[in-house]
């Protein structure tokens with residue numbers, strides 16, 4: 001943990017901010033999104049900042065904006081990092097979530113910007129950015145469980161040694177998974 005100085009871009013007031021090299025995935029500052037922002041105590045303006053960090057989970061080490069070789073995942077945006085932490089907090093697999101997102105992108109919503117936010121009973125909630133506005137989108141837990149049941153082996157195979165599990169990875173692999181699901185359902 002380090003203390004750094006941040007000058008409010010509006011009033012110039014200097015704050016001490018805490019930055020970390022490594023944090024647990026369920027640290028409250030990751031989940032509530034305040035890891036990279038501070039409200040100015042003088043003028044109440046939100047100030048945003050950025051730095052590389054590692055996030056640790058018992059099964060996954062995530063590197064944000066630093067391509068650490070020991071990490072299992074590399075992510076490049078704060079939203080993607082916060083999403084991964086939320087996925088882990090709810091006990092889901094980020095690869096299955098990316099495939100699920102790609103399936104409903106193809107069917108319902110035509111945007112690459114979709115982030116998992118939380119599970120709510122039998123629904124998975126996603127935040128979608130469309131026409132510069134946020135929308136909430138839900139998928140049933142059944143759709144997630146169905147993917148795990150029928151395609152987990154293939155998903156594991158398609159993600160071997162793959163550190164970047166994102167929109168692009170899902171887009172490259174979605175056809176193989178859909179074909180696989182189609183054959184599973186036929187037999």
Ligand SMILES: [Zn+2]
Pocket residue numbers: 008009010011012013040041042043044045
């Ligand atoms: Zn200020």
